[in-house]
Amino acid sequence: MDDLVERVLSVVEEIPAGRVLSYGDVAAMAPAPTPRLVGQVLLRHGDEVPWWRVLRADGTPAPHLRDRQLALLRAEGAPMAPSGDAVDLRRARWSPAPGDPDAQQSLFE
Numbered sequence: 001m002d003d004l005v006e007r008v009l010s011v012v013e014e015i016p017a018g019r020v021l022s023y024g025d026v027a028a029m030a031p032a033p034t035p036r037l038v039g040q041v042l043l044r045h046g047d048e049v050p051w052w053r054v055l056r057a058d059g060t061p062a063p064h065l066r067d068r069q070l071a072l073l074r075a076e077g078a079p080m081a082p083s084g085d086a087v088d089l090r091r092a093r094w095s096p097a098p099g100d101p102d103a104q105q106s107l108f109e
Contacts, residue, residue: 008041015053017076019094059086
């Protein structure tokens with residue numbers, strides 16, 4: 001489990017301000033067995049990383065984090081959906097630059 005925690009936190013640490021990933025994106029990049037496990041890692045160990053940059057697959061935060069997470073994302077300038085209740089994942093989803101040796105490999109390239 002410690003190796004998984006390190007991999008997940010490493011991916012989340014790399015997400016730049018104003019950009020986001022879904023739990024599934026992080027699971028694919030870490031790799032982690034499931035997106036739900038990414039959420040559990042962030043719940044238990046995510047205080048030192050920008051946990052607010054990880055959202056559900058539809059760009060919404062979990063209900064118990066909604067107000068705080070959206071406020072943090074707005075403050076960073078993350079592109080919001082027209083409703084204001086979610087992030088526009090099409091515009092905000094992060095992918096490391098191709099060829100960046102310090103970045104995690106991305107499945108979106």
